[in-house]
Amino acid sequence: MGTQKSKASPPAGGRADTKKKLPEHFRDYRHVWVFMELERGQVHPVSFELLGEGRRLADQLGAQLAGVILGPPGDSTQHAVAEAFAYDADLVYLVEKPLLTDYRNEPFTKALTDLVNKYKPEILLLGATTLGRDLAGSVATTLLTGLTADCTGLDVDADGSLAATRPTFGGSLLCTIYTLNCRPQMATVRPRVMRMPQRSNKPIGRVIRHNLRMWEDEIVTKVVDFLSDGQSENANLAYADVVVAGGLGLGAAENLQLLKNLAHTIGGDYGCSRPLVQKGWLAADRQIGQTGKTIRPRLYIAAGISGAVQHRVGVEGADLIVAINTDPNAPIFDFANVGVVADAISFLPALTEVFIKRLAPRNHMRLVN
Amino acid sequence: MHIVVCIKQVPDSAQIRVHPVTNTIMRQGVPTIINPYDLFALEEALKVRDYHGGEVTVLTMGPPMAEDALRKALTYGADRAVLLTDRHFAGSDTLATSFALSQAIAQIGNSFGTPDIVFTGKQTIDGDTAQVGPGIAKRLNLVQLTYVAKIASIELSARTITVERRSEGGTQVLKSELPCLITMLEGTASIRRGSLEDALRAARSEIVKWNAAEAGIEDITKCGLRGSPTVVKRVFAPTPRAEKAAQIDTTEKTVRDVADELVTSIFTHQPALEHELSSTGSA
Ligand SMILES: Cc1cc2nc3c(=O)[nH]c(=O)nc-3n(C[C@H](O)[C@H](O)[C@H](O)COP(=O)(O)OP(=O)(O)OC[C@H]3O[C@@H](n4cnc5c(N)ncnc54)[C@H](O)[C@@H]3O)c2cc1C
């Protein structure tokens, strides 16, 4: 069990509070990188959200924005390269090798740390997905640099440092974290926390290829199988445009049907607060909030949910929040846009019916036209 | 086989309050618990031990009172507990935490036999980074298996392990080798109750207590605040939304009328939705 080979150790003592001029060797570290998550041929949308953020940070720094793509040779990897530019990257670092087909920690960690050591980014952003967190933790430890988890806000401050803000204690407070005396500054961001930027038709630009010196027989872990969730109805909650969710106020598992009916009527997805998962009424991937999914729908309807801070942090990005609750003093009314003090059990069916009425004639008209 | 389980003592966050004026966490009197995610790791470790034989050592880094968490773990059936405690560890971020823990695990290996598996929880409920597991794995050069939903099999003679790992959009079945580090997903088996025998043993057990030097840490600048590249600069309350929700008046109205008014209000706020819902909805 060996310890890490240590890099130039940071100047000892008093490191915390005074931020001085950046040390000389930091100047080599420039530009903003986004790790583009490619799994089984698909770019995870969080990568585009991060390119949007990365663009803003790079512009503030007067630096370039690069996408980092690790994948097998072939169309899907090339497609990811094109997408990086379409989401406004200035350049792409590309490692193509068959052993990068499925995500595994060992080759991905080596490929990404190799790139960082060679091309020295100032900021490196990854999605806080299972893949991103697995990879970011290894890479940061290999590089002996700081990593801020699950950020909800990223900014560059006056002296060019990355100010990464994340919720703490379940969202009741926020804290801003800096990485001092180490580069790159690394951060992970959850899907749906940042806005999806506009896609453009920007053509493919500069692609820098790196040759990963690693062979399959050096890699200990093998992927034996992949059991896809398939067309599991759960896949899209985080990215749904309309989400309807229920809480303990629904009273009984049977009443979830009212929720599903409404979701179905308006073409949305449904979710819940944590206690419903704990009671086994719905699967864990339906949970919305700090320890569940972050959603950013255009319309969020919460029925029988009190609006605890751990729930709130997962839904605040919604464009319009509607709350249905019997208690006029429920905390959810403090952050909802529209509130109805009503019994969800009788109100949800009425709401579903009204939607059916209001939406149906248009369908009809379109058919006639 | 020898299994090490890393557990963290955390404040019971259901009972945490934030001081309304000073914006500080009011920890006073808040009870502490074993990080709930770590109990899934501990249970899995105990199951592996029960099946394959061997010992489970629980390890925590924390203040002296973290001994409580270790004793609790012993009542569930862990065989040995190690408390890593030293004022030099104060203010550790995940890089410094994983350094200290990895050194202690190496020392546990020297003292009680090299571990075959190191378990951690998926994440904690306070720091909540999920970075310490990968950090330990990298430092000890162990294979890293994160978000493990199930240990399908362990072949002790061949030193291989097969696990089901939760990943985006599905489950990866991975075959790897021992020794390895596993971060265990929640929702696997709940922690056992522990026998009376274990409870009695836990009360009597000697807990191994190490400071930095005893854990074999030579370079103290890699620990605590000094060994932490990240610094929390500012803690603040989220800006409250300026207005409360606009309430739909319900007095003397039928449910149906209220619902109608709500839908009108939704489409007033989000005019585009009216068209889009009608084209995607199955109404
Ligand atoms: C570490 C930690 C992490 C957590 N993570 C999450 C998370 O990710 N997501 C999450 O949601 N929670 C999370 N929680 C739990 C959170 O603190 C709350 O306990 C939870 O959100 C409450 O769920 P609820 O609103 O459904 O239930 P309650 O708080 O019990 O609220 C029920 C509401 O329903 C209303 N009601 C009752 N009857 C009716 C009716 N007939 N019609 C309409 N309204 C009615 C009540 O007035 C009340 O406001 C977490 C907690 C901790 C400690």
Ligand SMILES: Cc1cc2nc3c(=O)[nH]c(=O)nc-3n(C[C@H](O)[C@H](O)[C@H](O)COP(=O)(O)OP(=O)(O)OC[C@H]3O[C@@H](n4cnc5c(N)ncnc54)[C@H](O)[C@@H]3O)c2cc1C
């Ligand atoms: C509000 C807040 C925000 C923070 N943000 C960051 C950040 O963004 N980046 C950063 O590097 N640090 C951060 N820290 C510091 C970090 O919380 C500490 O380093 C902590 O000691 C370990 O991290 P964690 O709680 O996130 O553990 P996680 O990485 O979430 O823990 C994973 C597993 O590691 C094991 N483990 C963790 N800690 C211990 C321990 N002390 N003893 C034994 N086993 C353990 C447990 O099995 C646990 O389930 C933050 C701290 C606070 C209070």
